[in-house]
Amino acid sequence: MIQWTDEQRALREALEDIGAALGEGHSERDQTAVFPHGQWKMLAGSDLFRAPFDQRWGGLGMDLPATMYLLEGLGYSCRDAGLNFSASTQLVSTGIPLHRFGSESLKARYLPSIVNGSSITAHAISEPDGGSDALNMRCTAVEADDSYILDGNKVFVTNAPVADLFTVYARTGDHPGPGSITAFLIERDTPGLVLGGKIEKMGLRSSPFAEVFLDRCRVPKENVIGRVGSGFWILDHVMKWEILCSFVINVGEMRSRLERTVAYARQRVQAGTPISKHQAISHRIVDMKVALETARMWLYHTAELVREGRDTTVEVAISKLLASEANLASALSAVQVFGGYGYTAEYGLEQELRNSVAGVIYSGTTEIQKNRIAAMLNL
Amino acid sequence: MSTIRELQEHITETYLPDVDPSELDRELDLLDSGVVDSLGVLRLIAWIDKRYGLALGNADVTLDDFRTISAISDLIDRERRPVARPM
Ligand SMILES: Cc1cc2nc3c(=O)[nH]c(=O)nc-3n(C[C@H](O)[C@H](O)[C@H](O)COP(=O)(O)OP(=O)(O)OC[C@H]3O[C@@H](n4cnc5c(N)ncnc54)[C@H](O)[C@@H]3O)c2cc1C
Numbered sequence: 475m476i477q478w479t480d481e482q483r484a485l486r487e488a489l490e491d492i493g494a495a496l497g498e499g500h501s502e503r504d505q506t507a508v509f510p511h512g513q514w515k516m517l518a519g520s521d522l523f524r525a526p527f528d529q530r531w532g533g534l535g536m537d538l539p540a541t542m543y544l545l546e547g548l549g550y551s552c553r554d555a556g557l558n559f560s561a562s563t564q565l566v567s568t569g570i571p572l573h574r575f576g577s578e579s580l581k582a583r584y585l586p587s588i589v590n591g592s593s594i595t596a597h598a599i600s601e602p603d604g605g606s607d608a609l610n611m612r613c614t615a616v617e618a619d620d621s622y623i624l625d626g627n628k629v630f631v632t633n634a635p636v637a638d639l640f641t642v643y644a645r646t647g648d649h650p651g652p653g654s655i656t657a658f659l660i661e662r663d664t665p666g667l668v669l670g671g672k673i674e675k676m677g678l679r680s681s682p683f684a685e686v687f688l689d690r691c692r693v694p695k696e697n698v699i700g701r702v703g704s705g706f707w708i709l710d711h712v713m714k715w716e717i718l719c720s721f722v723i724n725v726g727e728m729r730s731r732l733e734r735t736v737a738y739a740r741q742r743v744q745a746g747t748p749i750s751k752h753q754a755i756s757h758r759i760v761d762m763k764v765a766l767e768t769a770r771m772w773l774y775h776t777a778e779l780v781r782e783g784r785d786t787t788v789e790v791a792i793s794k795l796l797a798s799e800a801n802l803a804s805a806l807s808a809v810q811v812f813g814g815y816g817y818t819a820e821y822g823l824e825q826e827l828r829n830s831v832a833g834v835i836y837s838g839t840t841e842i843q844k845n846r847i848a849a850m851l852n853l
Numbered sequence: 854m855s856t857i858r859e860l861q862e863h864i865t866e867t868y869l870p871d872v873d874p875s876e877l878d879r880e881l882d883l884l885d886s887g888v889v890d891s892l893g894v895l896r897l898i899a900w901i902d903k904r905y906g907l908a909l910g911n912a913d914v915t916l917d918d919f920r921t922i923s924a925i926s927d928l929i930d931r932e933r934r935p936v937a938r939p940m
Pocket residue numbers: 563597598599600601602603604605606607629630631632633678683832835836837838839840841842845
């Protein structure tokens with residue numbers, strides 16, 4: 475297992491210390507579906523958004539596993555899973571591709587405000603006609619003098635209603651293959667970038683998402699991230715970060731849920747015995763523990779391989795599959811152990827169950843992860 | 854066996870089972886012709902990691918490095934050379 479440094483431990487402790495305040499009011503926000511701007515400022519004041527970026531942009535220069543270690547602490551201590559999800563989107567959607575692939579001038583212009591959290595970021599990949607088959611996107615970007623003109627619709631764009639900066643993926647080539655997609659960094663006020671209305675959703679309700687319409691949206695060529703036609707390459711890198719960062723948050727959430735479930739099962743007495751003494755209950759809780767530890771090991775193991783630059787297509791897919799399904803199963807088990815109380819809004823477990831469903835859909839559904847593993851097995 | 858020949862064999866075996874390896878043009882655009890799709894690129898990366906022990910994740914690699922057999926061969930030669938490169 476990775477040994478964390480004293481500095482990394484201190485950063486995580488500091489984040490966990492504000493976790494309760496970050497999560498305060500999460501039940502009300504779940505009902506009203508309001509983005510917590512106050513808590514966002516508090517989070518920006520911690521060092522979380524700085525973690526993986528170079529010091530010259532205001533970052534802390536931490537590697538992927540260490541960044542995940544902080545995020546796990548956020549998941550453990552903050553009960554607002556929507557805020558946690560928006561925070562992971564902030565880290566990976568624009569900052570990570572810009573940092574790795576962007577030109578120096580683009581980084582100088584945008585990275586400092588992303589790193590200090592004063593600019594909120596989003597990425598627009600999915601379209602109404604295709605999320606799983608995202609590379610077959612319809613949104614086009616056509617060269618025009620010193621710009622590209624973007625036309626198309628994007629859906630389910632997390633953070634969009636509150637975002638200042640968008641990374642939008644669009645088709646620049648006629649061929650259907652992987653070399654025809656390009657990533658663009660677009661400011662919110664750019665003419666032709668129009669946001670759809672608020673979309674009600676099942677869970678993660680304090681993390682808003684929206685449609686993004688691109689209607690003859692002119693984007694200067696210098697706002698291309700990386701090279702023209704390298705969008706697939708960039709997206710592959712971003713998806714690795716997105717999966718590892720957002721699901722390690724779930725690992726933290728699962729640990730918090732496990733602790734609450736153990737405590738409840740030990741004190742809830744039925745027919746003169748704590749329910750934890752019923753093997754049916756204790757085994758269910760053991761399954762929660764095994765799933766949590768398996769997901770954690772896979773996520774950090776994969777992150778170390780990513781850090782070393784190894785091929786990780788299968789490992790990322792397995793990690794995503796395990797962690798998202800583990801979180802869903804753990805939330806369902808917690809509701810069951812709490813019985814009728816688990817079904818009430820008061821304990822927050824029904825909310826956690828609704829939140830956990832998102833994980834088996836975003837960043838590539840369970841079915842798509844299995845397809846990927848099958849393809850890598852040459853099936 | 855030369856890297857080009859190994860690549861011709863691997864690509865025909867994996868993506869074009871009906872083609873004779875020696876007939877596969879080393880300059881054919883594998884991406885635009887649809888021989889290698891996005892998952893195919895990831896499978897190539899996995900094969901290169903396994904076959905040559907090359908970790909391409911931190912390398913200065915672009916999609917163009919996977920466009921033709923010649924380009925992939927150049928990439929492998931380049932990454933095999935022990936040069937110091939900023940990460
Ligand atoms: C909470 C949340 C946040 C999101 N945030 C973002 C964001 O920030 N940016 C963004 O661009 N997108 C975002 N998405 C969109 C998300 O990536 C897509 O919803 C997802 O990729 C699935 O695409 P889809 O909804 O079009 O479903 P579809 O692709 O239509 O899939 C529908 C069903 O068919 C199955 N299916 C599809 N193709 C296959 C296949 N080949 N083999 C087997 N089964 C298949 C799927 O697994 C699924 O069960 C978000 C989604 C959610 C739920």
